[in-house]
Amino acid sequence: MSALYDDTTQIPPIPEQRVERLVTATHRAVAAPASLSARGISAWFGDHQVLDDVSLEMPAHQVTALIGPSGCGKSTFLRTLNRMHELIKGASFAGEVLLDGQDLYDPQLRMTEARARVGMVFQKPNPFPAMSIYENVLSGLKMTGKRASLGEKDDLVEEVLTKAGLWSEVSARLREPGGALSGGQQQRLCIARSLAVRPDVLLMDEPCSALDPTSTNRIEETIRELRADVTIVIVTHNMGQAQRVSDQCAFFLATATTPGQIVESGPTTTLFENPADQRTDDYVNGRFG
Numbered sequence: 510m511s512a513l514y515d516d517t518t519q520i521p522p523i524p525e526q527r528v529e530r531l532v533t534a535t536h537r538a539v540a541a542p543a544s545l546s547a548r549g550i551s552a553w554f555g556d557h558q559v560l561d562d563v564s565l566e567m568p569a570h571q572v573t574a575l576i577g578p579s580g581c582g583k584s585t586f587l588r589t590l591n592r593m594h595e596l597i598k599g600a601s602f603a604g605e606v607l608l609d610g611q612d613l614y615d616p617q618l619r620m621t622e623a624r625a626r627v628g629m630v631f632q633k634p635n636p637f638p639a640m641s642i643y644e645n646v647l648s649g650l651k652m653t654g655k656r657a658s659l660g661e662k663d664d665l666v667e668e669v670l671t672k673a674g675l676w677s678e679v680s681a682r683l684r685e686p687g688g689a690l691s692g693g694q695q696q697r698l699c700i701a702r703s704l705a706v707r708p709d710v711l712l713m714d715e716p717c718s719a720l721d722p723t724s725t726n727r728i729e730e731t732i733r734e735l736r737a738d739v740t741i742v743i744v745t746h747n748m749g750q751a752q753r754v755s756d757q758c759a760f761f762l763a764t765a766t767t768p769g770q771i772v773e774s775g776p777t778t779t780l781f782e783n784p785a786d787q788r789t790d791d792y793v794n795g796r797f798g
């Protein structure tokens with residue numbers, strides 16, 4: 510994953526009308542996950558093509574895991590799903606991404622709106638370290654400059670920290686700095702922060718790679734619970750994790766001469782127990798990559 514996006518201060522503000530919806534919807538118990546459809550995605554860094562004609566359906570209420578050896582384009586594909594790829598100098602893109610049928614790259618749709626609807630959690634937990642836990646959760650909304658009543662804020666903070674599986678651990682210390690939490694707690698705080706802007710889809714780029722096994726288990730539990738509220742696409746190198754958390758998997762592969770493509774995708778149990786392609790079989794059984 511590129512370090513380019515490790516700083517949430519780079520995430521642009523959310524449009525006014527969206528915030529109105531977010532703030533007034535704090536009572537909403539269940540969000541409305543959307544399906545995501547990637548069609549014919551190709552991506553380049555300068556002249557270097559790293560993805561070639563990749564198509565994948567990511568159904569609502571499901572966790573889709575992107576697996577494959579290092580450098581095959583998983584993170585790049587993930588970044589095309591919320592228009593982060595286009596922020597990289599010299600990067601280009603072809604294809605279509607549809608969110609419940611709506612073209613995410615439609616010039617009418619602002620990039621900020623696209624990123625509000627498709628949130629991202631990064632490899633390295635990146636809360637604002639000096640900001641309180643409470644303020645961290647609300648920071649996505651804060652950037653909009655929109656005001657909400659104290660009661661609405663309190664409700665939202667409790668709701669999303671509960672969904673991220675962190676409420677019981679931090680409810681008595683909401684005014685402490687985010688940086689005082691453990692790595693695993695910080696990652697769950699980042700998940701809560703993402704949920705606070707009510708995304709339809711949550712992208713996760715190796716969210717547990719910097720965490721110990723206990724924290725990893727806790728995040729995996731959170732991912733499984735979150736699928737009721739949000740469609741999830743996760744990049745992982747951990748085959749056990751892909752099996753534990755995902756409903757479907759896509760196996761990416763690139764070679765020295767060919768850009769990344771999907772070799773095979775489908776239900777996770779099929780990819781792991783009865784893959785159609787020998788290369789998938791070899792990869793999921795640790796014979797390469």
Ligand SMILES: Nc1ncnc2c1ncn2[C@@H]1O[C@H](COP(=O)(O)OP(=O)(O)OP(=O)(O)O)[C@@H](O)[C@H]1O
Nearest residue numbers: 510511554559578579580581582583584585586597
């Ligand atoms: N910012 C960038 N500028 C130039 N090339 C890049 C950039 N980011 C990624 N690449 C190249 O694009 C290709 C795909 O990289 P990407 O990070 O998407 O792969 P990945 O499958 O996610 O790898 P990993 O599992 O190691 O994170 C690689 O060849 C990589 O070197």
